Amino acid sequence: MLITQLKPKETIASLVEGKVFVINCHGCKEVSFPEKEAVELQKELEAQGKLTGVITTDYICNPENMKLRLESHKQEIDAADMILVLSCGVGVQTVAEYFEDKKVCAACDTYPLPGFQGVTPLEYDCDQCGECYLNITGGICPITACSKSLVNGQCGGAKNGKCEVDSNMECGWERIYRRLAQLGRLDVLKCPTQIRNYATEEKTEA
Template structure:
């Protein structure tokens, strides 16, 4: 099982800039999704911000299914500045991977619960860390895309863009850096206090 919890209203409001498309994923039954709270918050966002479309669908972790589901909304998505995703970490990464030029932001943190895991795509993974980093990393997860799960940037172990641990795996932080560079968001890597993970909240909330 895993559980998604909404990020704070203030955080989400800060992310909601320009024309906004919202994607909700009500996919697998193994994921607890706070439907009611999300609905309330999205109503408030619609009143105060320029939300052009709210899409509720399922299994956005599967990129083919995702694109099929979004087909009829593509004009709104193309015109949007920001895509806010309410899903587990896999769903957000899949959307970010499909819309490289958009600001794709996560509105949820994903926690781990014991038991059966949600259906996940093969090419991305969610570490269910409970403090989703995707909004600062261009939608590429440092917990699962970096062998050491580093959150403050690249270690010295990458060679020709590949990881020291698995030579068939691209360095996650090089991917993040290139993506942020493309998004003109390298400032995301500049902050005053280094990030420190909270392992106290990662398991069994």
């Protein structure tokens, strides 16, 4: 089981740029979703005239299904400057992959709980680290895409774009760099030094 918890209000406010399209994932049945807070956030965005549309669904990590849904909301999405995704890290990465040139942001942090996980396609991994980095990595998770889980950029170990540990694995940080370049968002690499927190409250309780 896992918990998706809305990031602090200030964090979300700092992510929002222009008009926003929101995607809520009520997830697999094992996910605990912050429904009340999500509705509140959407109301606020609407009151500010920033909301172009909302999709509320489950299993956004199913790329085929998601593609159809996104196509049916094309107009509202085109009108938005960014997509705000309220889901676990897998969902955010699925959506980010679909929009190559639109900013996709994670509004939630994902925490693990003991018990079953939702059944998800595993191409996009979420480690449920509780401090989602997807907003500063172009929607590609550095914890799972980098074999050292580095959070401040690539090491010097990639050869021909492949990881030093596994020559079949693309260097996660080279993917992140390319993605940010494509989005015109290389400036986010100038963010403060990131230091992982292995004692997120929820983890300690679990």
